[in-house]
Amino acid sequence: MEAYGFYLEYYNKYQKFSYRISHKACGRSGENWIELEGDNVELDETGILFFERLFASPLKIAYVDLVSADETKLNTWRYRFDGPIVLIHKVVWRHLDDLTTYIVYMSDEEGERIIHLDENEEIKEFFTRLGIPVF
Amino acid sequence: METVEKDVGISSVSRYIDEDGRVKYPLLADNRDLHIFELVGKKVLEKSLFPEKGKDFDVKLGDFPGVKDGEKLIRKTLSICPECRSLVRAVLLERDNKVYIRKLCPDHGELEEIYWGDAEFYHLKSKEADEGRGIENPYLEIKNACPFNCGLCPRHRSHTALLNLAVTNRCHLGCWYCFFYAQVAGYVYEPTLEHIRFMLEVARRQRPIPAKAVQITGGEPTMREDIVEIVKLARELGYEHVQLNTTGITFAFNPKLAKELREAGVNTIYMSFDGVSPITNPKNHWEVPYILDSLKEAKMGVVLVPTVIKSVNLNEVGAMVKFGLKFNDVIRGVNFQPISLVGRVPRKERERLRVTIPEVIKEIENQTEGQIRLEDWYTVPITIPISRFVEAVTGRPQFTMSNHFACGAATYVVQDRKTGRITAIPQFIDVYSLSDYLRELTDYIKKGGSRRLAKMKLLMRLNRFVDWDKTPEQLRKRKRILRILYNVFARHNYEALGEFHFNSLFLGMMHFMDEYNYDVARVERCDIHYVTPDGRVVPFCTFNVFPEIYRDKAQKLYSMPLNEYLKLKGIRSIAVERYKRNIRKLEAGEPYKRYYDGFWDPESLSYEEKKKISMKFGVPVIED
Ligand code: SF4
């Protein structure tokens, strides 16, 4: 399976908010989840669509916003793993009461799912269940 | 959706689609079950309608084009290569106080096009940019790059502010530049009432803001015998604003229809009007006086819609404003549309035709002797702080006009009844300070402040934003302007602007894009949408810029071949439906003189010249 992970610092000059996105990628090996190492790559078309499928809905951000923003910093990693992948992006909003959101992408035999979780008990439970430390 | 599929069964959906993926329209059309329209729509979308990479479009993301000495980069974006219609990288740059878009196609090289004819004005207006809230329940997932994933998809930034509903591709004219009307297209697209109900409902499903305003368009919508029923249907489904986009010609000869439409719920007629002379407006010049009389009689307001072309009618923009003001008992506004170029147009030709928003505004300034100035115009997102304020006050999501600032601008002008002097509202209202104050009040409420107190504060403070010495008399009287402003800002009642009614006029401008100046950052924020027969909601500037992917492709699948239509109607040719013009008779009538007196001298052209103008445009001329 293949997935993309991002590090993004983005500033929206119109509404004067900004956020930082970081991520962690895990693959399931037997009963355990192991942290994956990705390849640092240039954002290609597949990566762009991956990015937009993750973030367009909750963050209202598309690729064109990245290229046209005055202040953006983006790094992309590609993960390939022979088995289920869980990719967790943590979004920390600035200028908006320190809100943190987690966007989780899961890909396994049953297909792909994208879920959005706020920083609350639910996310902690989710991480604990998977045995992944909260970050 | 799940239950629907279970009830109806996939096999019953397949019977409405032939082997080539075309909808068997007469069979589908009789269906009274709206779910069938939905299921058939999903099926054809999956089978053939959804744009396919490599076949319908391509993505060629090479390098960004370079910026040369003497140029300044404004921002990066994505655009379209007019040669291969692929998505490519582009930049917006400034040179000699003009804004250009430059794109780079890895296969076809660089192409540059004017974007905004005044860079200083562009920078000033970019401060008005703001963002909308988009929609919570997009119609499609993301599979393709924007703009080949319409729509609306999760990227899209604006809900539908105005929904376009095409009800026919038949037309009583045959304008030389139109490839869409039935006779040329070779098919008739005419959704049935039940099908229209489905399409209108699709846009009403949008959350958190269902579509509220619809423009019924065509072809020529008045050619449908059931046009009044369509209007009633839109009203019944909750559309608060219904406008009809028409040549108006039908009303010149059928004033009764205007009344019926008004009674059925049409608020405004959107009428093509390209100038005050037949040279600039061969489409409906002779009929306009009679149309306006019919509409006045029906108490129906009209917005004139000129397409502005540099070498054709840019010299008449001031006259059109004055025409609107003179007959503002029926004309509510003039909405200028700088030309959008369809198909391949050579560079020289583009330079001859192309005009952009700031250039039209400056011409209006020149041609109204400086009375309506460049700085009197504001771009559409300037209204967003109002929506947010009302949202904060009411606690409910509000209708927001959040298209890109470069798409359109507007102002309101008032004419002093005694002196005839024209004043634009921003000359006596401090728009920026008012907008800042609304932001301040919104923050105050968001941080827990009292909503009532915020409204009170606004009411108390409004006075300070008005320059009473410059306010025209009719708005100064009993401080009428304050009441109007309060209704607009605190109650979000734009209809209140109608109170400007006496001697006032809305002036708008929207520059639809074409493949030369295409900017993905704009289309992603588009709030003027079309509903397609399969149930998608597609931004205007993809629907019409990529007709082979969106407009024509979808409509053709749901159409009837021309010969079948003729057989159904018992006619031999669609030409019998064409309008024929009697210039002599129209010019002899009293309304013709009443309206054009002072604007155009009919003696300045011979009858033969006029006849030629009409025929060349595509409207045959008859004599008694
Ligand atoms: S124009 Fe809007 S709906 Fe169409 S692909 Fe782009 S974001 Fe999606």
Ligand code: SF4
């Ligand atoms: S129709 Fe075109 S010009 Fe108008 S808002 Fe949409 S994208 Fe902008």
